[in-house]
Amino acid sequence: GAGVSQSPRYKVAKRGQDVALRCDPISGHVSLFWYQQALGQGPEFLTYFQNEAQLDKSGLPSDRFFAERPEGSVSTLKIQRTQQEDSAVYLCASTVGVGNTEAFFGQGTRLTVV
Amino acid sequence: GQQLNQSPQSMFIQEGEDVSMNCTSSSIFNTWLWYKQDPGEGPVLLIALYKAGELTSNGRLTAQFGITRKDSFLNISASIPSDVGIYFCAGQPPAGNNRKLIWGLGTSLAVNP
Numbered sequence: 001g002a003g004v005s006q007s008p009r010y011k012v013a014k015r016g017q018d019v020a021l022r023c024d025p026i027s028g029h030v031s032l033f034w035y036q037q038a039l040g041q042g043p044e045f046l047t048y049f050q051n052e053a054q055l056d057k058s059g060l061p062s063d064r065f066f067a068e069r070p071e072g073s074v075s076t077l078k079i080q081r082t083q084q085e086d087s088a089v090y091l092c093a094s095t096v097g098v099g100n101t102e103a104f105f106g107q108g109t110r111l112t113v114v
Numbered sequence: 115g116q117q118l119n120q121s122p123q124s125m126f127i128q129e130g131e132d133v134s135m136n137c138t139s140s141s142i143f144n145t146w147l148w149y150k151q152d153p154g155e156g157p158v159l160l161i162a163l164y165k166a167g168e169l170t171s172n173g174r175l176t177a178q179f180g181i182t183r184k185d186s187f188l189n190i191s192a193s194i195p196s197d198v199g200i201y202f203c204a205g206q207p208p209a210g211n212n213r214k215l216i217w218g219l220g221t222s223l224a225v226n227p
Contacts, residue, residue: 041220107156
């Protein structure tokens with residue numbers, strides 16, 4: 001596609017509910033990143049994929065967070081048993097090659113856990 | 115997680131004024147990036163800097179990669195209302211860990227027409 005597309009744009013979840021956030025990167029982009037952005041903060045790295053391989057998941061805050069990119073294109077970030085502290089904007093970015101300079105970001109998914 | 119020191123936190127200026135913001139780090143970076151984020155949108159890359167001392171312009175925007183590799187600044191000249199938004203600096207750590215960007219907390223810019 002023309003840009004990075006994320007869905008849904010907004011998600012309200014009850015505490016304890018599981019959620020799945022989708023990212024469609026720019027077609028052909030090798031690298032894909034997930035970031036978490038809390039209100040009034042800069043983005044914080046969650047995880048990185050190079051094609052279908054998850055090469056770095058050091059930023060995932062707990063084992064409730066899981067990400068996959070099975071075919072090297074679309075990626076899904078899953079959060080199990082959501083907690084209020086999970087409320088944030090989840091940003092996806094992709095780059096044409098390896099590494100993360102000049103990343104193109106999606107609009108993000110705003111998750112609110114009530 | 116680690117975040118860069120970005121200042122000022124917010125600015126309120128008159129249209130036509132010049133703006134300057136900067137970012138500092140306690141460790142060196144190989145790359146400095148400046149992004150702008152509008153409400154409800156993802157960050158958009160403004161300028162990328164790859165070498166210490168590099169000075170790069172993009173229209174009314176000018177950014178520099180500090181000689182020490184621990185800082186960068188962004189200048190906006192002759193501000194206009196559409197410059198309103200949050201500006202973020204981001205740094206890429208040295209080679210071997212090029213998978214994550216470290217971000218500042220942002221500078222919120224308001225422009226009075």
